[in-house]
Amino acid sequence: MAGLLAGQTALVTGGGNGIGAAIARGFVEAGASVVVADRDAAGAERVAKEIGGRAMALDVSDEAAVAEAFGALKGLDTLVNNAGLVPPQRRVEEIDAAEWDKVFAVNVRGAMLCSRAAVPLMRAGGGGSIVNIASITGWAPDPKLAAYSASKAAVIAMTDAMAQDLGPYRIRVNAISPGTVASEALMGRIEGRAKARGEPVEDSLARDFYSKIALDRLILPEEVAKAAIFLASDLSSAVTGGITRLDGGYMFFPRRDETQPIVPTM
């Protein structure tokens, strides 16, 4: 990947932790100058310091703050809309409307605000790439996660619409739909659930996750970073409106017999 993003300036929202931090790290390794933008100012500082990037404290759902932050940038080649919120699991009758609005404010409105603010910068530079981090839940919604799943389906639709709007300016817009990524945030939720059920984490992973993933394992944050580098680089120069499932072969239904090992048929 070395040199693929040489000379680029990129901004990664939610870059202070998890997948965003892995993307910021991968981008620097590929030669980009990276702005690590996060509501978690300490996280942004920590990652920026580690990778030699620039930290920016930013709440992507705050319209005025986004306009000001992007207005201060000199140029921008790639924007990664990665900042995201996962609300607590709730059945439909338990949904809290204010919580619903907050999820959409960050996951959808935040990505829209940052994309809108990036357009003049990218146009001035002759083009650019916007990479939205959606989710497999935008395709295969999770029970008790209506707000999150619907917000990621909105990101997928928004990606396609914006790709059409921005194509004439040579700005490409793509989305990555990760499956289950072993970020600290997700592992924390899985461990909490396993503890509440009184079972080992590995049992919980095998039943709830591996049984639905063809590769039989979780995705690594670094693997999402590799796809983001591809979409930011010239390797994907003809790819726009693309929605990449990055889920290890997520199956919408568990394998029928989970006890059977995976045996190659040829």
Ligand SMILES: NC(=O)c1ccc[n+]([C@@H]2O[C@H](COP(=O)([O-])OP(=O)(O)OC[C@H]3O[C@@H](n4cnc5c(N)ncnc54)[C@H](O)[C@@H]3O)[C@@H](O)[C@H]2O)c1
């Ligand atoms: N972990 C997974 O399995 C998984 C799967 C599919 C999609 N995703 C998506 O990937 C992205 C990153 O997830 P993660 O697992 O690394 O989670 P994470 O919680 O570790 O990281 C999310 C980051 O976004 C930041 N953030 C939240 N609200 C913000 C706001 N208003 N403004 C700016 N920053 C804000 C947080 O501070 C945090 O640094 C999210 O969009 C998530 O929906 C994750």
